[in-house]
Amino acid sequence: MAGNRAVVYDRPGRVEISDIAYPELILRDGPGVNPLNVGRKCEHGVILKVITTNICGSDQHMVRGRTTAPSGLVLGHEITGEVIEVGRDVEFIKKGDLVSVPFNIACGRCRNCKERNTNVCTNVNPDRPGSAYGYVDMGGWVGGQSEYVMVPYADFQLLKFPDKDRAMEKILDLTMLSDIFPTGYHGAVSAGVRPGSTVYIAGAGPVGLAAAHSAQLLGASVVIVGDLNAERLAQARSFGCETVNLREHANLAEQIDQILGVPEVDCAVDCVGFEAHGHGKSHGEAPATVLNSIMEVTRAGGRLGIPGLYVTGDPGAVDEDAKIGTLKIRFGLGWAKSHTFVTGQTPVMQYNRELMSAILSGRAQIAKAVNATLISLDEAPAAYSEFDQGASKKFVIDPHGSVRR
Known part of the structure; x- marks a missing residue:
């Protein structure tokens, strides 16, 4: 054998x-x-x-x-x-x-x-x-x-x-x-990407890049990718994405405004998950950062695709709540803007x-x-x-x- x-x-x-x-x-x-x-x-x-x-x-x-x-x-x-x-x-x-x-x-x-x-x-x-x-x-x-x-x-x-x-x-x-490809695609589909959409992708790791490519395949007019890693952002630009370096620019809405002329997008995809970090040069781990930021920059009535992994048990979390997957999410903001959230493993x-x-x-x-x-x-x-x-x-x-x- x-x-x-x-x-x-x-x-x-x-x-x-x-x-x-x-x-x-x-x-x-x-x-x-x-x-x-x-x-x-x-x-x-x-x-x-x-x-x-x-x-x-x-x-x-x-x-x-x-x-x-x-x-x-x-x-x-x-x-x-x-x-x-x-x-x-x-x-x-x-x-x-x-x-x-x-x-x-x-x-x-x-x-x-x-x-x-x-x-x-x-x-x-x-x-x-x-x-x-x-x-x-x-x-x-x-x-x-x-x-x-x-x-x-x-x-x-x-x-x-x-x-x-x-x-x-x-x-x-x-x-x-x-x-990775179905997961990125599912994130884009769940976010409601269609021809002409403006899309924000949080995270320029492999899933984020797959989501960005998927958004292009679905006909998005502009795909913006945000990350703290300059090398990964360069990879996103290599196939036609706009990018935001969140280590250098903490205010995401302002950066989107400079790209689109308005501080919001039609839809957004979270490709980061529970090890998210805050924005800016002195950023630290803040697991709800991406979820809150995509609610902020997605227009009222928009959709949020969340293929990024969130867990029920994280022994290395920054606080006791996060260790069991309880995050400080501005759910009231999402409710007020009538956002649709789609989460979970990709089928x-x-x-x-x-x-x-x-x-x-x-x-x-x-x-x-x-x-x-x-x-x-x-x-x-x-x-x-x-x-x-x-x-x-x-x-x-x-x-x-x-x-x-």
Whole structure:
């Protein structure tokens, strides 16, 4: 039997490359696995040889020690792979298929899945609706920053690429379909972006850049991206966005006014989440900053897409309330302006097929927008460190050297 190497969370600030068990069509006990999921049989699943798997900002929250993730947790929820083994109950997915794996684990049988809300499947996580690979409190499904991984409910979940050779030519774009591209797109759709819209994107990390590119695809007339990181803002400008450096300019509304002639936008997207910082040179962590600022600059009647991650448990939070996800949000302002808020995990399966078509047709250039950077599995720990320091890159791990350089 083949071995299996993976990126494993060790302790705050440290990940390691470790030997882990080769996957089976059953969920074994291990770090982070919910006891009620131990022994769960998955004959409806497949084993994948991982072709690409990406480092996500959500992974970084765990690695920083800002969640209750246990030592030994195998990381990785952005997975693209080749099917090498199929379970007894798999009917339509075949060995050799090249597939994208939605980061949401979904059964396809519960009420939420049948209503296309695969982000809150009720059958895969005994703790609460919704699950993901390699993530704390998500049921314990083993992560995919590895050489091989098991994926359950294969017939329902997997997005098969129609032509393997053509897919491999665009693999740095297609690898973004498991999470980042649908998540950015969902943020823009939730915010109501349409032709002619003016849009503010909070955060120029990979999800923010994906949201900005998505807003352009949806026809926005002006996309403004705000961040504290000059390198990431330069990346946003590289594909036509306006930018605001919030380290240098604390007043967001004034900066929007200088760009648009009015101090507000039609809609806004929060791509930062719970580790948000205040604005200005002496900024510190202030987790409600982005939510409050996007309410301030979004016009009355506008919509706010919030794909940025907010958690119910943050041991490193700045105060006791924030440690349980209670933030000082100016909800009265949002109410007074009749804002619509859309939050939560992205239901990837609502978007990934159409975004695949946009990539294969050349309409979407997501790898370029997020500066996709290919690395080996052994380079992952250094990439985590570089990403944590604000590098404007989307790191794509190639565990087997499958991607043509």
